[in-house]
Amino acid sequence: MSDGPSKSKAAAVGKVVTSHDIDGHDLPPSPAPSTPRNGRKYALMTELVYTESTDQYNASSVPIYQSATFKQESATGGAGEYDYTRSGNPTRTHLERHLAKIMNANRALVVSSGMGALDVITRLLRPGDEVITGDDLYGGTHRLLKYLSTHGGIVVHHVDTTNPETVRAVVSNKTTMVLLETPTNPLIKVVDIPSIASIVHAANPAAVVAVDNTMLSPMLLNPLDLGADIVYESGTKYLSGHHDLMAGVIAINDSALGEKLFFTINASGCGLSPFDSWLLLRGIKTLGVRMERQQANAQRIAEFLESHGFKVRFPGLKSHPQYDLHWSMARGAGAVLSFETGDVLVSERIVESAKLWAISVSFGCVNSLISMPCRMSHASIDAKTRAERNMPEDIIRLCVGIEDPDDLIDDLSRAVSLSPTIFGRFSNGNKNRWNPRKLTCVL
Ligand SMILES: Cc1ncc(COP(=O)(O)O)c(C=O)c1O
Numbered sequence: 001m002s003d004g005p006s007k008s009k010a011a012a013v014g015k016v017v018t019s020h021d022i023d024g025h026d027l028p029p030s031p032a033p034s035t036p037r038n039g040r041k042y043a044l045m046t047e048l049v050y051t052e053s054t055d056q057y058n059a060s061s062v063p064i065y066q067s068a069t070f071k072q073e074s075a076t077g078g079a080g081e082y083d084y085t086r087s088g089n090p091t092r093t094h095l096e097r098h099l100a101k102i103m104n105a106n107r108a109l110v111v112s113s114g115m116g117a118l119d120v121i122t123r124l125l126r127p128g129d130e131v132i133t134g135d136d137l138y139g140g141t142h143r144l145l146k147y148l149s150t151h152g153g154i155v156v157h158h159v160d161t162t163n164p165e166t167v168r169a170v171v172s173n174k175t176t177m178v179l180l181e182t183p184t185n186p187l188i189k190v191v192d193i194p195s196i197a198s199i200v201h202a203a204n205p206a207a208v209v210a211v212d213n214t215m216l217s218p219m220l221l222n223p224l225d226l227g228a229d230i231v232y233e234s235g236t237k238y239l240s241g242h243h244d245l246m247a248g249v250i251a252i253n254d255s256a257l258g259e260k261l262f263f264t265i266n267a268s269g270c271g272l273s274p275f276d277s278w279l280l281l282r283g284i285k286t287l288g289v290r291m292e293r294q295q296a297n298a299q300r301i302a303e304f305l306e307s308h309g310f311k312v313r314f315p316g317l318k319s320h321p322q323y324d325l326h327w328s329m330a331r332g333a334g335a336v337l338s339f340e341t342g343d344v345l346v347s348e349r350i351v352e353s354a355k356l357w358a359i360s361v362s363f364g365c366v367n368s369l370i371s372m373p374c375r376m377s378h379a380s381i382d383a384k385t386r387a388e389r390n391m392p393e394d395i396i397r398l399c400v401g402i403e404d405p406d407d408l409i410d411d412l413s414r415a416v417s418l419s420p421t422i423f424g425r426f427s428n429g430n431k432n433r434w435n436p437r438k439l440t441c442v443l
């Protein structure tokens with residue numbers, strides 16, 4: 001790396017700018033936000049918003065370096081800090097350093113989608129390697145693992161990761177990766193990251209434990225602090241918050257692992273574009289306030305549905321079978337919940353009758369969404385596998401936004417009451433509560 005640009009930029013703003021990061025790397029001029037281990041650390045709500053930049057004009061918003069190439073000072077002096085945006089871009093670097101800070105990581109990398117992040121991670125695998133993962137997973141994750149097992153010679157074990165002993169039973173010196181989600185999407189099962197990480201590392205210290213943190217975001221969970229080696233998430237969800245971009249984030253503490261992952265990103269060309277990097281950086285600043293509001297809304301809706309007899313899956317409810325485990329790891333319940341009606345047609349009718357709740361895949365957006373995972377986000381898991389994994393076909397997933405909670409509840413009540421089979425049984429405060437089990441008999 002050349003030290004020219006950093007020095008000249010520091011001189012241009014007329015102040016001393018420390019340009020070396022914690023590993024002694026000379027940092028590029030613009031992206032120099034505070035890092036977790038570089039001096040004072042503020043509360044997360046503050047760190048989300050606060051960035052230090054050494055921009056030559058002191059721009060408050062990090063500039064978008066919408067440039068594919070960067071001129072070099074000479075033909076022989078090697079590359080400057082940046083030469084080509086696939087390999088690195090100042091806006092992307094700024095975002096990556098900001099994310100490393102809020103994810104409590106040594107290094108963060110950003111790519112073009114959450115699946116892109118998992119693709120980069122799984123390229124660490126070689127034919128014959130074994131992967132252990134859950135039996136309730138986001139459909140796209142299941143699809144990629146299936147592809148790797150049929151085309152890449154990877155052996156994938158799907159086990160019930162809610163019980164660490166099931167992992168102990170299959171882990172071996174062939175296990176190179178363990179992929180976890182918590183809470184799982186869409187069954188909201190909770191996975192004990194510290195126990196599984198210690199079981200796996202004891203069995204094979206070289207095995208990598210990767211956690212998909214999409215459902216909670218760094219606002220509510222830091223898997224790296226709980227023993228994970230890699231944390232990744234879909235930035236399309238809470239991090240951006242507005243469903244206006246696709247992004248994937250990977251965070252690690254091990255520098256050598258970081259270099260391997262970066263190699264793949266550069267070699268395959270999936271690094272996040274400058275504009276999307278800027279947009280994601282903007283979204284992250286409001287993550288705290290959005291998440292607080294979304295969680296509070298989700299809690300009210302979960303309690304409302306439960307009080308009307310529905311089987312609700314949400315870690316904010318004391319009835320969640322792993323309530324204590326969840327709260328031993330996480331700082332909040334998130335804003336995704338699911339519930340069952342007992343009948344697929346009834347669920348369809350409810351989903352289609354909702355007005356305020358958009359029928360849409362994805363979650364983490366400021367707008368509230370309603371979906372039927374078996375027909376939508378998890379349709380890539382075939383019906384037989386869904387049945388083997390006890391995925392209720394009638395399950396409805398709610399991804400709660402920041403709207404007025406009374407409006408959300410009113411809309412949901414209306415949608416439920418419009419369903420012909422439920423009509424007449426469901427109303428606020430009705431003691432004769434709607435019972436999904438009874439409905440099955442009536443039908
Ligand atoms: C838990 C989880 N992980 C990963 C992904 C993949 O993210 P993306 O859609 O950004 O590729 C999704 C959704 O798509 C998801 O729900």
Ligand SMILES: N[C@@H](CCSC[C@H](N)C(=O)O)C(=O)O
Nearest residue numbers: 138140185361362363376377
């Ligand atoms: N058609 C898409 C479905 C994306 S689902 C997005 C999100 N993870 C969710 O759970 O809603 C696909 O084939 O991947």
